Amino acid sequence: MDFQAALAYLDEHMSYQKTGRIDSPSVEPITAICDALGQPHRSCPVIHVTGTNGKGSTVQMISRLLAAQGLSVGTYTSPHLEHVTERIRRNGEPISEEELGEAIGAVAEVAPLVGQSPGYFEILTAAAFRWFADVAVDVMVIEVGLLGRWDATNIVDSQVAVITNIGLDHQEFAGPTLFDIAREKAGIVKPGSAVIIGETDPELITIFQDAGGAASLVVGDDFATTSNALAVNGRLLDIRTPTTIYTDVFLPLNGAHQGDNAAVALAAVETFFAAPLAEEVVLEGFAEVTMPGRFEILGRQPLTIIDGAHNPAGADVCADVFFGDFHPEGRRILVVGTLRDPVAMLSALRADDFDIVFVCNAPTPRTIPVAELQRAARSIGCEHVVAFDSVEAACRRAMDYADGDDAVLVTGSLYTAGAARPVLNRLTN
Incomplete structure (x- = not known):
């Protein structure tokens, strides 16, 4: 399938994007499709990120830190800002139009064979998993599209599950309280997951600690941004993790909240490696972060x-x-x-x-x-x-x-x- 045909196929399968409604949310369609594709979502380790705000920034920071360590990193985010290829990246570079067309074509070919008619997000998610498997990335960093439990990305078994924070959003699907939303987002936690919790409300933290993961780290107790100063074109940070205090870390993003996201990202990457990172890796990784469209x-x-x-x-x-x-x-x-x-x-x-x-x-x-x-x-x-x-x-x-x-x-x-x-x-x- 060429790129233009792939765009037409995506457009034919828009539902939530046009109506804001999802009928019978379930991971069964994408599970069936990915099984038919050879389970590409299981081709390498995964860091899975959810939360109300800060997901995109945290995903980019995690990806840059992993790449600075020398890994080949597949990153999946949503929505895109200007071009659909932005959603699927390897080491920061978007998938080509030709490659995206081929990956979507593979999804379009197997979907009817397993009796499925996937939606727009499911198609792109399956295409991302297939491409990451094809190009043999070392690790996938996957951003949840909507809440968590029944999101299409939640067919992965993550080594690290990250929760940035909890706010009132998408109450048409989960609510009406923060506790309801937190329980849905906690659905990304799997038995083998280490859970990185950026939320500060003690009652919500308990929901994630009790979600069945292998271990958990909580902001404030286990990691934190201890200094978060305004700098030219960004922030200058000191970050404490369970192993190390990293000082004078420059982050080229605006807003004190990005410093908080940086602590979550660094804790997630340290947990993934089960080891501290070299200072030069931390400085290089954060210095390379870009977030078009975020302040x-x-x-x-x-x-x-x-x-x-x-x-x-x-x-x-x-x-x-x-x-x-x-x-x-x-x-x-x-x-x-x-x-x-x-x-x-x-x-x-x-x-x-x-x-x-x-x-x-x-x-x-x-x-x-x-x-x-x-x-x-x-x-x-x-x-x-x-x-x-x-x-x-x-x-x-x-x-x-x-x-x-x-x-x-x-x-x-x-x-x-x-x-x-x-x-x-x-x-x-």
Whole structure:
């Protein structure tokens, strides 16, 4: 199957991406498909990562640390920012279009033979496992797509299971409480898993400790970021693990929360090796981390930032970084398109503290309609709100409006950040 045919096949199997609904969630379809492919998900050890926020950053940090140690690393993440090939990587490099087409073609060939009609995410997950087996990576770092227990990635038996944190998200599938969400995410813990717990609520921690893993490490008790200072273009960290204190570690990502993610990632990699890492490996691994679309600075005059915050907890962190670390002196301009409760998202972003808010439709059928988003912004006290049909139109107007001392923040979902990125790159370069 060539790449264009593969894209068409994926599009034919979109459901959740278009409707936000999943019928009868189960790992049985992907289990049957991967069995027919020769169980590629069992071809090498796995580090499996779930959590409400920080999964993507933590996965990238783990992958870079493993690669700095000399391993060939397969990384699977979701969603993509601009191109579907971003989801499947070896040592940081995306799968080629030709290789992705071939891998999806293999899934498409076996699926009817085992009586399955997989969804979009299941297809890509199976294709990722097959490609990782074909190119013989040494280890897979796999990001959960949705919650954990019945996520398509949860057919793996991980050596290390990582939980970044727990917040209220995807309550249409698990809820209504944090305990319900934690129990679903704890479903990735297998009998042989060492569990790395980045959550700080003692009652939620117990859920993961009791999930049946072989051992557990808890943030604060067993590992921590002991110093987390603002640095030029990132953070300067001291990190304590069960074996070592690593000092003056530079992480080229914005926001104190990324320092917390770094401690989780380092504890996970140490646990995977059952040994401390050499200082040069830690410094090299973290220095190589990049996270497009996660508080990514695309321009300086005006300050132009995109962030994929997609739930109120992530939006709150985004606002903390924007107003705290950057405290822009000029006008503050917000461009927002979201799929979540608009009042909750805009409140968490502190939209009423911006001088002007440009609301737009995120490029997905699940977007909150722009008229509803505009009403929500006005309901929380935003005085100047302008509506646009598209992310591109909103970004162009924001950049026309902004002066050199101003700051433009584009956020609300990864769909919004992904659509904004190429537009803003053209306008700022």
